[in-house]
Amino acid sequence: MAASVLVIGGAGYIGSHMVKMLARSGDRVAVFDNLSTGHRDAIGGADFVEGDLRVRSDIARAFAGRQIDVVLHFAACCYVGESVQEPAKYYANNVVGTLNLLDAMREAKVRRLVFSSTCATYGDPVSLPMAEDHPQQPVNPYGMTKLAAERAMADYGRAYGLGTVALRYFNAAGCDPEGELGERHDPETHxxxxxxxxxxxxxxxxxxxxxxxxxxxxxxxxxxxxxxxDYVHIADLCAAHLKAMERLSGGGRCGFEAFNLGTxxxxxxxxxxxxxxxxxxxxxxxxxxxxxxxxxxxxxxGAGRARxxxxxxxxxxxxxxxxxxxxxxxxxxxx
Ligand SMILES: NC(=O)c1ccc[n+]([C@@H]2O[C@H](COP(=O)([O-])OP(=O)(O)OC[C@H]3O[C@@H](n4cnc5c(N)ncnc54)[C@H](O)[C@@H]3O)[C@@H](O)[C@H]2O)c1
Structure with a gap:
């Protein structure tokens, strides 16, 4: 069934490919983005709300007047090296920004969330392949802030009935097979x-x-x-989000689950x-x-669980x- 989806960070590399896939599958899409690393021209004609997650009134505006079924949360600062130099920026965006989103969802009574997490939440591998039950001991502020966001989602699930699927990507790679969208990070580190x-x-x-x-x-x-x-294609990442949305819509599932996305x-x-x-x-x-x-x-x-x-x-x-x-x-x- 078609859903009404709010894509946070939808103008970025992975988010923009997701917006295209959602529009193809007939879902109604709104994008919230501050265009700090994203591109306005990457979201086509999608309903666009320009705003910053760190500003509570901005994110509240994205829910006002829209009936949202599910939120996909891609927005983050995501440079490992920079996170070591400037942890404050990472805690503000990836933790405070995410908490603002969770609170705005509570207020708007939206209870389904798919979160872009990362293998950086595991830290150094103690066993390979790395499955979801691998210890989570991040070795940099980027991984730490993503883990803090996961923990908040789990706590909000228990207390407020939020249902979250966290997808822990390994290395996102590739571009739109139709050649319409690409990877435009600046600086590029991939x-x-x-x-x-x-x-x-x-x-x-x-x-x-x-x-x-x-x-x-x-x-x-x-x-x-x-x-x-482990390089996982962007179209496969996006397809996993559709599966996660289906899982959340089945039977009012709440609580927190995490799945690795890698090949x-x-x-x-x-x-x-x-x-x-x-x-x-x-x-x-x-x-x-x-x-x-x-x-x-x-x-x-170790991606057997997602399969x-x-x-x-x-x-x-x-x-x-x-x-x-x-x-x-x-x-x-x-x-
Ligand atoms: N690219 C990868 O290999 C990879 C791997 C693991 C996890 N991830 C995660 O996937 C997500 C997307 O990554 P990406 O490569 O597409 O990054 P990206 O920088 O291309 O996209 C992030 C988007 O979020 C927006 N944004 C950032 N902060 C915001 C804020 N405060 N308010 C509103 N919008 C904001 C940016 O403008 C951008 O459009 C991130 O959460 C990242 O941590 C990416």
Whole structure:
């Protein structure tokens, strides 16, 4: 059945792909965003409320006059390095902003929430693959603020009847397979866009030897020495949100549940670069730099729970297919 959905942070990378998918499935969509990292042109004709989650009257305005069935909460600050330098910004946005949202939902009597959480809530892996019952011991303020938000949702569930599905993404990757939406972070810290931007530079006549692309460490305990991560395609992430919405609408479920979103397969940094080289046809080179503080060798999802309980089956299981959708977007840009 069609739902009325409020998408917080809907103008961002993942949120904008979600808005498109919701509109396709016939749901009514309103977007709330302060455009701090999002793009107004990424949400098409969706009903748009410009506002900041840190301002309670702004978020109250998004509920006023709208009958909302479910909220999808994508808005956050999400740079791990920055969160170490500027924790205040992360606590204000990711914790206080989220509490403002939960209180506005209480007031508006909206009881269903799907939350964009992260594998950063687990911290360093003590076992692999990482399942939902892996200890949650974040090693940076970004992960800590996301965990604090999860805990608040669980407490609001017990006390006020809020039903939350938290989806803990591993590495979100890829772009709209139809090429209409892309990944536009500034600064960009994600590997695939960084590598494809290097491909654009070379394609435009830049000397491959002048590359600024850095690989942080090639002496990890992995087959080729570079870090291994689990890349999950954005269309699969969005499809999981639809499954989470269905779960919340069935039988007035309340309380807190969390599901990992990953494919369960890891690819190394070198494998990603090689795939980008093949897909783009460009001579992409890189420099080896020292390890970054706090980068674990491997992060791979145990995603059996999302398959078993949400019925979520990722369609993009192959890195080449994921990168091809990114190149479908980046390949049309100039460097
Ligand atoms: N990209 C990934 O690989 C990844 C991995 C794990 C989890 N996540 C989570 O997924 C969510 C979306 O990530 P993304 O990559 O699309 O990020 P993004 O920066 O592209 O999108 C975030 C959106 O939220 C908006 N926003 C931020 N603060 C706001 C505020 N105070 N009020 C209103 N709007 C605000 C931004 O303008 C932007 O449109 C985040 O919560 C992030 O923590 C992302």
């Amino acid at each position: 590997l695939i866009p960084l590598v494809l931007r290097e491909a654009l530079r070379v394609r435009a006549g830049g000397n491959p030897a002048d590359t600024q692309l850095q690989v942080f460490g090639d002496d990890f305990d992995t087959p080729d020495g570079t870090c291994v991560r 369960g397969t890891g690819y190394s940094v070198k494998e990603v670069i090689e795939t980008c080289r093949r897909v783009s046809g460009q001579d992409i080179r890189y420099r080896i730099s020292g390890r970054r503080a706090g980068d674990p060798a491997r992060l791979v999802a 078993g309980e949400l019925g979520w089956v990722p369609e993009f299981n192959d890195l080449t297919a994921i990168v091809a959708t990114s190149w479908g977007w980046f390949g049309r840009l100039s460097p």
